[in-house]
Amino acid sequence: MKRPPMLMYMRIQGEKGGVGLWLPLFLLLPLALVVFIILSPLILVGAIVLWPSGWGKRAFLALRAALEIFWSMRGLSVDVHSGRQCVSVSVI
Amino acid sequence: MSDNKKKILEMLAQNKISADDAYRLLSAIDGGEGRRESNNKAGTAVKDKAKYLRVTVVPDPESERSGNYDRVNVRVPMSLIRAGIKFTSLIPSEARDKVDLALHEKGIDFDMRHMKPEDIEELIGALSDLEVDVVTKTGEKVKVFVE
Numbered sequence: 001m002k003r004p005p006m007l008m009y010m011r012i013q014g015e016k017g018g019v020g021l022w023l024p025l026f027l028l029l030p031l032a033l034v035v036f037i038i039l040s041p042l043i044l045v046g047a048i049v050l051w052p053s054g055w056g057k058r059a060f061l062a063l064r065a066a067l068e069i070f071w072s073m074r075g076l077s078v079d080v081h082s083g084r085q086c087v088s089v090s091v092i
Numbered sequence: 093m094s095d096n097k098k099k100i101l102e103m104l105a106q107n108k109i110s111a112d113d114a115y116r117l118l119s120a121i122d123g124g125e126g127r128r129e130s131n132n133k134a135g136t137a138v139k140d141k142a143k144y145l146r147v148t149v150v151p152d153p154e155s156e157r158s159g160n161y162d163r164v165n166v167r168v169p170m171s172l173i174r175a176g177i178k179f180t181s182l183i184p185s186e187a188r189d190k191v192d193l194a195l196h197e198k199g200i201d202f203d204m205r206h207m208k209p210e211d212i213e214e215l216i217g218a219l220s221d222l223e224v225d226v227v228t229k230t231g232e233k234v235k236v237f238v239e
Contacts, residue, residue: 002171058182065179072171075144081163 004029005074005091013086025091096121142220142238143170152231162232170216170238177212 008023036043050056076091097118104114145168151161183191188205195202224236 058184062182065175065182068175069172069179072169072175075167075169076172077165077167079163079165081161083159083161 007092009090011088150233
């Protein structure tokens, strides 16, 4: 079973200095769940209105695909250096 | 039974070779097939283990010393590529037609509507064999590979 990403580390280094940032992704999931529960009546109404046109189903599939992409991000690493400047993103 | 083995047995029956020679030749064929089989198994195992698509750009040492260089190191999980390809099925038909047309204009006859989950697996499998190794005029080494 795939595990969701837990942390994201971003680092941007410029000529004069840099900044590093740890993002706790594991905190995003409970937050997203709370937002989803609060907005669920609106989402339900939106789905009922949009379902006949086909966009409701598409929106649900897009949400599922977005979650799948988020779940698959563990291990992603981008590291770009140009002279003294550098941008790094790692998903752990 | 392989054609080679049949030929050896026919030659033995026609007394063209001795029993010892036939035995030696048959053993050599069996050994070769065994090695090929184990190589194939190893290749499949490597494909199954392929986890990341890597793209690296390594500058040449001189430009690195001078401080004027670009270095890139990207690692993309295969599962993310798989999920991304699945995402293409959600592209609205109007946009998909435009993409297909643009690809057709570039000489790529590829219809995204006919993309099936089996095709995705085949595509990922083909990616596992991918290896690009380029050295530019400025001495930069560009590598794209799967690990």
